[in-house]
Amino acid sequence: MRNWLTTTGDKGLRYCDHVGRSGIFLFHTLYRCPRPVKSFPLLLEQLYAVGVLSLSIIIVSSLFIGMVVGLQGYHTLSRFGATQQLGQLVALSVVRELGPVVTALLFAGRAGSALTAEIGLMKATDQLASMEMMGVDPLWRVVSPRFWAGVISMPVLAVLFSALAIWGGYLVGVKWLGVDPGSFWNNMQSSVDFRLDVVNGLIKSGVFGVVVTWIAVFQGYDCVPTAAGIARSTTRSVVYASLTVLGLDFILTTMMMGGW
Known part of the structure; x- marks a missing residue:
């Protein structure tokens, strides 16, 4: 019993220490916001690495997910003779939930893991320490452009x-299934509200962007500088980010739908 309490307490303290250090890390990262002139090339380079190189998986996944939602929705609505509402079903499902959530999960798996591995490798090869010795702040030079x-x-x-x-x-x-195109677009336009659906979806994606990138860069910056340490941090980055996105999605949806 005593050993169990000791182990549980030790894990709890380490978890609190980890959360506290990640919060301090986020504060320092935000404080070292890239300066427009000097940091723009760094930011532009990372926008390409993080955003543009993620386009392929986003494009392919979105098309197939949209087609699956359309197919499943059609067969469900056909039981009630309401296939003309397919546009409303697809639009609301995608704009409110699937768009922000699936994008965040794909982003965590593709870009988040790459950020963690890249920063972790720079730490393992003493590149971050070398920057500090030369008077260059690695948070400003390495972390902040990737975060933003x-x-x-x-x-x-x-x-x-x-x-x-x-x-x-x-x-x-x-x-493919022969739904009237006018009904598809008209029902979609009449059911999707800009403030309640589009803006809330953008808010979700913005929050997910902050959280996923924060977890990714912190796991890389805080990793053990070995091959095994980088591998563990990369795995934790994807797992923590995915679970956090799903939990935050429930909280944000509850707040946006007036549940709180």
């Missing part, structure tokens, strides 16, 4: 995901 690139890229990728997923649902519903 992730924050900026996530909402853009989420908007692209939502648009392509709706188009995928349109291809299946209208071009």
Whole structure:
């Protein structure tokens, strides 16, 4: 019993220490916001690495997810003779939930893991320590551009995901299954509210962008500088970010729907 309490207390203290250090790390990262002139090339480079290189997985995933939602929605609505509501079902499902959440999960798996591994490798090869010896702040030079690139890229990728997923649902519903195109677009436009749906989806994607990128860069910066340590940190980055996104999605949805 005593050993169990000791182990539980030790894990709890280490968890609190980890959360506290990550919070301090986020504060220092925000404080060292990139300066527009000097840091713009660094930010632009990371926007390409984090955002542009994530386009392929976002485009392919969004099209297939939209087509699956359209196919499943059509067969469900056909039982009630309401196939003309397919546009409403696809649009609301994608804009409110699937767009922000799936984009964040894909972003965590592709860009988040890359950020963690890259920063972890720089730490393992003493590049971060060398910067400090030369008077260069690694948080400003390495971490901050990657953090802000992730924050900026996530909402853009989420908007692209939502648009392509709706188009995928349109291809299946209208071009394949024969739903009237006018009904598809009219029902979608009449049911999607800009403030309640589009803006809330953008808010979700912005929050997810901050959290996923924060976890990724912190895991890389805080990792044990060995091959095994980098591997563990990369795994934790994806797992922690994915679980946090799903938990935050419930909290944000409850707040936006007036549950609190």
